[in-house]
Amino acid sequence: MTNQTTSLGSGGHRSQPEPLRIGVIGVGNMGQHHTRVLSLLKDVELVGISDLNLERGIDTASKYRVKFFEDYHDLLPHVDAVCIAVPTRQHHEVGITCLRQGIHVLVEKPIAASIAEAESLVNTAADCQCILQVGHIERFNPAFQELTKVLRTEEILALEAHRMSPYSGRANDVSVVLDLMIHDIDLLLELTNSTVVRLTAAGSRAPQSNYLDYVTATLGFANGVIATLTASKVTHRKLRRIAAHCKTSLTEADFLKNEILIHRQMSASCMADHGQVLYRQDGLIEKVYTSNIEPLHAELEHFVNCVRGGKPPSVGGEQALKALRLASLIEQIALDGHAWNSEIIQGVEHGLLYPDALGDRPSYPTTA
Incomplete structure (x- = not known):
């Protein structure tokens, strides 16, 4: 889970919170943009990415100088939150896996491929006390x-x-x-x-x-x-x-x-x-x-702030x-x-x- 604490440095001044560790699962069209923006955000550490397409995944990881994980399960122990940009039919499986490990999730729209799967994601996020934000970027x-x-x-x-x-x-x-x-x-x-x-x-x-x-x-x-x-x-x-x-x-x-x-x-x-x-x-x-702010930049900043502050996102599950x-x-x-x-x-x-x-x-x- 995210480390929300701050410590007192010399002279009693508060030190900055530790960077939020984030990974990207799926680096196709939208995942590429998530990776780009996350690499620029302050107080965020882009830990790594995962993708079934090895060539695309390795190229993207090399471009942003992060680690590539062939299996997204291997990425999860190293992150506090993830952006999920896999095909819609995989949203539920990947999202549930992350939430059950206490990892906050931003999943691309639509939230899932069926109503039953979407309800499952919403309920699991509540049970695990995790942020679930959905990428309704507009x-x-x-x-x-x-x-x-x-x-x-x-x-x-x-x-x-x-x-x-x-x-x-x-x-x-x-x-x-x-x-x-x-x-x-x-x-x-x-x-x-x-x-x-x-x-x-x-x-x-x-x-x-x-x-x-x-x-x-x-x-x-x-x-x-x-x-x-x-x-x-x-x-x-x-x-x-x-x-x-x-x-x-x-x-x-x-x-x-x-x-x-x-x-x-x-x-x-x-x-x-x-x-x-x-x-x-x-x-x-x-x-x-x-x-002129880029919508994705605003969306990801909002996600990070929700994770840090424990507040519900404007477009939640x-x-x-x-x-x-x-x-x-x-x-x-x-x-x-x-x-x-x-x-x-x-x-x-x-x-x-x-x-x-x-x-x-x-x-x-x-x-x-």
């Missing part, structure tokens, strides 16, 4: 942080989220809902702070794909807000946007440009002699300035589980074409009711 995006501040004084009527990417070979073991849309599911649940009471969804697959690659969903919340989410792995342009339609404004957040624009309606005109309008302004656009339950329901509805009412949705959110195949991964139709 919570730490400066644009989203500012968006939440802007919307505190607005009456939200509707929300739109678009998260689209060209097709790639990454995250090909889950659908676009669990790969991309789950980010916006988490963000919209945070922004609305309300219960979903209506839900419809539809989706399609690319040729030769066993998973949904394009999904759109419409959610109705108990507080009256309507939200539309669209996620795609087959769009030839990368988009990461949320728009909030409010009573007195339209606020657009672009997470790629790190930009927020607020559109407000107004009526201003300048009248000349004989009633002729020389100048007219129908609307005003405000630009909100955001910081419970929040991630709520997003996964809703994502799983959206995925299932998109597959079977049904719409669900508030009783069923609320039951799923509270873990009381699971439609067929929802407790495990949905059974996808196979391609011909």
